[in-house]
Amino acid sequence: MNFHTRKWVKPEDLNPNGTLFGGSLLRWIDEEAAIYAICQLDNQRVVTKFMSEINFVSSARQGDIIELGMTATHFGRTSITLRCEVRNKITRKKILTVERMVFVNLDEAGNPAPHGREQIRYADEAYERYRQTVTGVAEPAAEREAAH
Numbered sequence: 001m002n003f004h005t006r007k008w009v010k011p012e013d014l015n016p017n018g019t020l021f022g023g024s025l026l027r028w029i030d031e032e033a034a035i036y037a038i039c040q041l042d043n044q045r046v047v048t049k050f051m052s053e054i055n056f057v058s059s060a061r062q063g064d065i066i067e068l069g070m071t072a073t074h075f076g077r078t079s080i081t082l083r084c085e086v087r088n089k090i091t092r093k094k095i096l097t098v099e100r101m102v103f104v105n106l107d108e109a110g111n112p113a114p115h116g117r118e119q120i121r122y123a124d125e126a127y128e129r130y131r132q133t134v135t136g137v138a139e140p141a142a143e144r145e146a147a148h
């Protein structure tokens with residue numbers, strides 16, 4: 001599992017108890033998972049379909065740094081299933097896991113469409129394909145090598 005995203009817990013992310021507000025964390029998770037799904041499926045029209053039970057086992061306080069990890073656990077015909085783990089870098093405790101988050105690949109009419117993917121793309125390849133999809137411009141091989 002790759003932990004690509006870190007978040008710094010700020011005053012606006014807190015609940016009245018002074019700890020990380022669950023709604024803020026769920027928004028970060030949904031966004032991170034959506035980015036992961038669109039890069040894996042190479043399609044911006046991907047929507048959240050299902051999230052399994054969420055059990056907050058510990059929390060975070062203002063100033064803590066948390067990190068979000070994602071991995072694909074299943075490639076369906078039109079869907080992709082992800083697993084998410086969030087941990088606190090300061091307390092070194094796990095905050096939660098979401099065992100199943102299902103995203104559905106859509107066509108231009110908003111209907112589920114086969115994505116044709118069967119296995120995980122490494123992050124660099126996934127982001128590069130996504131960049132090409134968004135910009136419509138392929139990176140020349142020389143520039144790509146210079147950037148790495």
Ligand SMILES: CC(C)(COP(=O)(O)OP(=O)(O)OC[C@H]1O[C@@H](n2cnc3c(N)ncnc32)[C@H](O)[C@@H]1OP(=O)(O)O)[C@@H](O)C(=O)NCCC(=O)NCCS
Nearest residue numbers: 046047048049050075076077078079080102104110111112
């Ligand atoms: C996403 C949506 C188009 C899917 O429509 P649908 O009629 O359920 O589509 P299907 O029955 O063809 O299922 C599509 C895929 O989702 C999976 N799926 C459907 N219901 C599911 C559920 N409850 N749990 C897990 N997977 C589910 C199916 O197994 C299928 O995957 P597969 O092709 O890999 O086997 C429709 O439900 C929708 O628009 N939902 C709202 C999405 C949304 O607004 N999300 C929040 C904002 S991003």
